[in-house]
Amino acid sequence: MGWLDGFRRRGTGGPKDVRGRLEGAMSQRRLRGWQPPLENINSLVASGGPRLLARSRELVVTNGYAANACEAFASNLVGDGIKPSSLIEDPALRDQVQRLWLAWTDEADADGLTDFYGLQAMVAREMFVAGECFVRMRPRRSEDGLLVPIQLQLLQSEMLPFEKTEVAANGNPIRCGIEFDLIGRRVAYHFRRRHPGDSTDQTLPVPLTTRVPAEDVLHIYRPIDAGQIRGLPHMAPAMVRLFLLDQYDDAELDRKKTAAMFAGFITKTAPEEQLMGEIEATDDSGATVSLEPGTLQVLLPGEDVKFSSPADVGGGYEAFQYRTLLSVSASLGLPYHLVTGDVRQANYSSLRAELVEFRRRVEQLQHGVVAHQLCRRVWARWLETAVLSGALDLPDYAGSPARYRAVNWIPPRWDWVDPLKDIQAQVLAMEAGIVSRRKVVEATGYDVEEIDRENAADAARVKALGLQYRTSPGETQGARATPATRPNPGKGNGDGNGNDGDGDDGATASDPATQQE
Template sequence: MNWLDRVIGAVAPAAGLRRVRQRQALRLMQRAYEGAKAGRRTDGWVTAGTGANAEVGPASSRLRERARDLVRNNPYATKAVNALVSNLVGTGIVPRARSRKLAAAKQADQLWVQFAAACDADGLTDFGGLQALIVRSLVESGEVIVRFRDRRVEDGLPVPFQLQVLEPDHLDSGKTEDLADGGYIVQGIEFDAFGRRRAYWLFPVHPGESRGRSVSSRPVPARQVLHLFERLRPGQVRGVPWFAPVILKLRDLDDYDDAELMRKKIEACFAAFVTGAQDEETLGKPSTGIAGDRIESFEPGMIEYLEPGKDVKFAAPSANGDYADYMRMQLHAVAAGVGLTYELLTGDLSQVNYSSIRAGLIEFRRRMEALQWQLIVPGLCQPVWARFIELAQAAGKLPEGEITSEWTAPRFEAVDPLKDIQADILAVRAGVMTLKEAIARQGYDPAQVLAEIAATNAELDAAGITLDTDPRRSTKTGQEKSATSDPSQDPNTL
């Protein structure tokens, strides 16, 4: 409190109290958010309060082009894409039909197998292969378009439609306008007056193809298009390449690595340096071999006599002891930026043990599962299944009625399978996990596995065969159970 506050407090206590309170509130506001302060530390920090689409729109094309260039030419970018694809979809996320009518579910499963083998509009792969292609484009370009292509019944397909995967370049990003009916178009995506997606304005041919660029885009109804991208902000309508946070870092790191390689190559070119006085007698009289050629190279067992006053100093290349540590730290940042662990990005396992790599993989797999069940399954798998059931029933290949699906992603390989299996066994015994949950964690359909176990047990019983892996007949140590023993009292019972 300064002298003025003391005077005001003595003359008008209420006014003085208000001044003190306001000054204290001002101090609290000033130190509430240090990051919002303006000063020398933040002079070069330029920010903007733009919306998601205003930020993504102008940058999306260049971000895609640079990300693709990195994937083509940078080994770490290539490894990142491959690692994300193999962990997100692997061999493919597969469905199991569910219906109150078991016969209808079984029929749907059989028809799906046929559809999945013939669903590619390009005729090059199956549904699992399309998933890998879709995720690859999702990572590299930030988004991907999947178009439903209806076919004629006479085309002979299991279900009369196929899937066509398109790069986001097919979307007319330059088309943004308001429509007369209250709708609007944002970067090639048309919305109705309620903000629902109504159509996608697509170029028939990729704008970058050499066979000619289409001058105009055409609207395709939204129900015939799947648009997959990871939404990072509310209201965002287009995707951002997953390499966006590390594009410059990867490029600079690649330049640094090339410069270090060039330095090593230059140093390796200088094997030795000849020193000594250059007087008139020795100037222009270099050492020569038998054929009269100047000696400028070395070979095993060679002995060369130098002129008086000459000396040879061999090159000693400098060692850059910081190179490995610097590369490692930068690659840690790159791995964090693309959502991988350092070990998955580089393949370097020299500094990990079981506990550390397991801890890293747990967090990474949580991220992969979130993308599987929040993006790929609801954005791709379920809409394709719904279309499959709709057209199959319309074509008379499936009975009417609700037929839903349960999707199973490929299981993640255990770091130590024995420890993980033992943990699952203990969890099932303790009642904190069901047997079906344990089977599902392995990436299998519990109903199918239990049915196969029951069928196998029936076949073994009919043949009079007893296996030491059968918990009905053997203890967990492989010993045969007594016919009169109570399994619930046997501590060795599985």
């Protein structure tokens, strides 16, 4: 068996032989020029971050597709707001906390331009454009007259200098403007005092920075690599294609415009003879002739007119645009129709399949980035500030703050292509016990307790006014809910149509419960 052992040893080579079987690691002719540097993402961000950020901002301002993609990203990520539902066990305390939070959201913005949910939308746009956004929590004085003395200030990515990488006076390393302690925890951010690109603010020189403790700063970004300390623009993979496509479209438009300006070219043997009306001289020693409607021109012997026939863009122009924008949409992680507004080739199945995958990605960002990095920390600081300022009276908060901080953040509802089918599926899942009614209601973007209070108020108002509806707000929740006692449709004493006057007309031919039974 010695010859077999030798064959086995020859067949099992070293690391080079193993690498040779990996196509991506080969060094053949076609891959010889592919030698990417093995750099950490933080080095790439530090070196190319400022230029990448500047180009991203310019594209969102000047490119229609980039602007539309930015708005679609923000509207799907936060919509009208990711809202809290407190999990405090005491109903009275829970209601008190919710009401105070709702009132404070109007005062949350330090600039006074929007509310807390408007700030969420601004954060979402900054995540798309810059890949990151900073929120500074600013304590306020009691004499400022706020319900809870705290506000939020949004800071753009440019406010934290990429080039500030040094060792602080206390020995802590500063990397891209972020100060870390010796075990790698963030302890401070060194912000510029004014935006480096704002020429209207001349109060302070640009180089000056200020140190802000990390507990007062929220750094919202999506880390794509382990150890990443700064964010990358969401549109970075599509940036070059968008820029070149915009240039190509501009050149094509100018070419068509120039070609359309020349109706034809006149050739004649006698330059002194006028042809087709008055001749107007041009700056370049040439001449142009204008035509009027209904003109019949007699040409002299030896004179000729050749009309312009500019080349068309060709039949492949639209296919090229479609494929390029499809690649841009894939790079952005957005459905094609959200980037371009083109739904000509879409149908129910394709739209739904596209939206299901897109919404999975959005839900990942909602829960892992916006809710975790922004909403939860704001809620915890707001609750602590409200207790310390006396705006809330929560028994033994200092001893056990965790039981008061428990909260569920509800993202905005999804509007499906066919809402009837989705609602019916949710009702069936709820009735089968697969999902709770709370989860079904929260999927619509509302708090279940708020819905219950509104239903109770509606039922009380209906009863007090003696109103009658086919579905009473007081009956069991669910689209297929039926009353416990079903009256005989032929013996009703209510309105002569089988109704018994109690606000429930029993089962009808279109009632799903009747069809089920």
